[in-house]
Amino acid sequence: MRFSKFGDYLKADSGILGLMQDIDAAMTGPDPMLLLGGGNPARIPAVQEVFRVSMQQLLNDGDRFENIGGSYDGAKGDSVVGHALASLFKERFGWDIGPENVAITNGSQSSFYTLFHLFAGEYSDHPFRKILLPLTPEYIGYSDIGMGDNLFRSYQPAIELQGNHEFKYHVNFENLVVDDDIGAIAVSRPTNPTGNVLSDSEIAKLRALARSHGVPLILDSAYGAPFPNIVFPEITTDWDENTILCLSLSKLGLPGLRTGFVVANEEVIRAISGANAIMALAPGSAGPALTRNMIEDGRILDISNDLIRPYYKAKVQNAMTWVNHAMHDLPCRIHSPEGAIFLWLWFEGLPITSELLYQRLKARGVLVVSGEHFFPGLSAPWAHRQECIRVSYAQEPSIVKKGIEVIAEEVRRAFHDGK
């Protein structure tokens, strides 16, 4: 069977697709694995109870359950929920927004697929503009959105060592070049995979930079503020007409319901609606319906701040203790864990690639993600890329602890053997 180039790319399992297949095969294979690789959120009992009660209420509330499944939402998504979200953000944060500034999507990956194609690629006045990623490492899921085209101009970060066991990436502002070849600036906050949280002043600088060049700032807040707010330092989240804020229900605990939100100016929202219509008719109704009451009464913020954030904050402290204990004799640094659900471990001078480490760990029954996949658009050789791994700390403590111990053993062996 002959396929278009689009098809050739998709069925070749190239790029991240091969990695996803590999992870999927390991997860569903016959051998039990310690799954520290994926992005599944933790099962937080108090949060799960909220969703269960909400579904039960839907079932008890006349034909609301039937209305969820039985009708298409509009291309912009459930209009009651869009309205409620705008009201909530306007009231709590003073943002100057209305329902015309909110679109619902089939999850954050869908949002980014559309957004990156809205601002990267061919323009009527330019052969190919790109998305500027001011900081790598950056989210692995961005990489393949160009389907083989490189959509990104990416930058290495500045590295600040913190004590003996931690480090932190910063945006290298003096290096950034925003010119006519750039269509947008995009950044995740917290960063997936590193847990880095760009400071308010870094964000303010990026916002000013974007505005001064007439391009939007796309803020990936899948783990961030206002919800699920898995962010440990105190930060503010502003919004303006030039900011495109992307949110999701996934890390609130509902990844299976594939619900994303885009908060942006009306022109962007119209384009997102159009993309929804053409690619999916409409986004799914289940996620918005299940969380509607929590958005209407603002509980979604309380759940984030009072249940989700403290839960992960406690978890990350434990995980760091285990890492520091297990790797005390190794050149291991943890990226300052300011948010999200991962530890980003840097083994400086690792004599093997992170890809080989990933393979060895997989053979030992521990699934992580090799760090080299988190540098979308960065082609310059850089040893650091092959010295890091991403480890989820969202799973059961015993699994995380055991996984960390196996990682330490394999890294120790690599350093000892020099290969």
Added chain:
Amino acid sequence: MRFSKFGDYLKADSGILGLMQDIDAAMTGPDPMLLLGGGNPARIPAVQEVFRVSMQQLLNDGDRFENIGGSYDGAKGDSVVGHALASLFKERFGWDIGPENVAITNGSQSSFYTLFHLFAGEYSDHPFRKILLPLTPEYIGYSDIGMGDNLFRSYQPAIELQGNHEFKYHVNFENLVVDDDIGAIAVSRPTNPTGNVLSDSEIAKLRALARSHGVPLILDSAYGAPFPNIVFPEITTDWDENTILCLSLSKLGLPGLRTGFVVANEEVIRAISGANAIMALAPGSAGPALTRNMIEDGRILDISNDLIRPYYKAKVQNAMTWVNHAMHDLPCRIHSPEGAIFLWLWFEGLPITSELLYQRLKARGVLVVSGEHFFPGLSAPWAHRQECIRVSYAQEPSIVKKGIEVIAEEVRRAFHDGK
């Protein structure tokens, strides 16, 4: 804000997007409308009860409810459901398939977005192949998938008059040209909008034609067999490695859960999985989870054959009676209603365009869809295109009856006034 060409297209509300906006505005506007325009399925009480019971069972079955929302499915979708669907079709219809032949998507529109781009557009050995649509009218949702590029080579049908009040389209086989510019053949069965059901022999001919030219036959069975099986004549549905069968839960009664199925050879399934991963990470879990038991025990076929098909069959008889009564003095023919949930009305010699009729009906509070939008890729002028409208008969009988009466009044006025 500057947008790429992709963005310019999406935010311009061109093509079908403008129409969808118009319909959406009318539906959510202040004036009550008789909604005979959309594709929402009927609320069939016995079917709704099945879904309600299924959700209640999920809630009562340990942490199954938590598992739906709380984890990402793989890029191919819920593997238990994929496995069950393959087993069901193998057992009931003798198809030579396994779980490797099934992918789940975020609904049939998502399936078609991917499939049309898999087989239309640039190939490594050809600048631009197209999808051959052997028969128009054809589904409106196909039109914009090319985002401004015409992906289709389309054909006018042969028209068979049946008695004084009906007619039927047939594939004009002698006209079809399948050459090296064609990447796939696609057809909906039943056809949306006309309710036409291609006969087994027409499908066999298309299948042979596709195979002999080394291109796949894409069969859009969103309303068809094996489920929801809103098909009134007796037909068979075969599958082979060269057939790509697209199914959906929408017309089973769950459009809000956005769940589609693609049954195809392994190479196509791998490409669909890749597209899911890049565009959405994974398809939603709610639809597959809610229907898993029905797929496992085959009840999904019984629900289709015993509840859904008879329900629409009774409805369409009523609707035809109302049309024939209300339009007895008008040159109105109904396309032989063999399936799906629409009446396709042809007013031969209508002195106004169907678009103007649509506008006048909207002003009278009746929403239909103007027929001219259902000829994707057909550019040759043809009066017939402007003489038809699509009318849903899935809504409440009183609404359908009243709507038909208003349509008759407006059509009568147009013929009387000659404008």
